[in-house]
Amino acid sequence: MRRGTEIIDHAYEIARLTAMxxxxxxxxxxxxxxxxxxxxxxxxxxxxxxxxLPGDMYD
Structure with missing residues (x-):
């Protein structure tokens, strides 16, 4: 699952930057x-x- 975790981390990083x-x-x-x-x-x-989401800003 190590490789899968790396792929998810990379995809999330791109998605986060895109969302910003x-x-x-x-x-x-x-x-x-x-x-x-x-x-x-x-x-x-x-x-x-x-x-x-941790630290939910909508609480």
Missing amino acids: RQTGLPAAAFPERCPWSPDQVLDDDFLPGVAA
């Missing part, structure tokens, strides 16, 4: 690392909610 660019939000608005485990990312039935 598209929304104009600061980096602090997005977790630095993917907040979901590789098992969650690969689970077709997993659907994260806002409350699943």
Whole structure:
């Protein structure tokens, strides 16, 4: 799973940068690392909610 984790980390980094660019939000608005485990990312039935994010800024 090591290689899978590296792929997820890389994809998340690109997605985070894209989201910052598209929304104009600061980096602090997005977790630095993917907040979901590789098992969650690969689970077709997993659907994260806002409350699943660490340090939820919407509390």
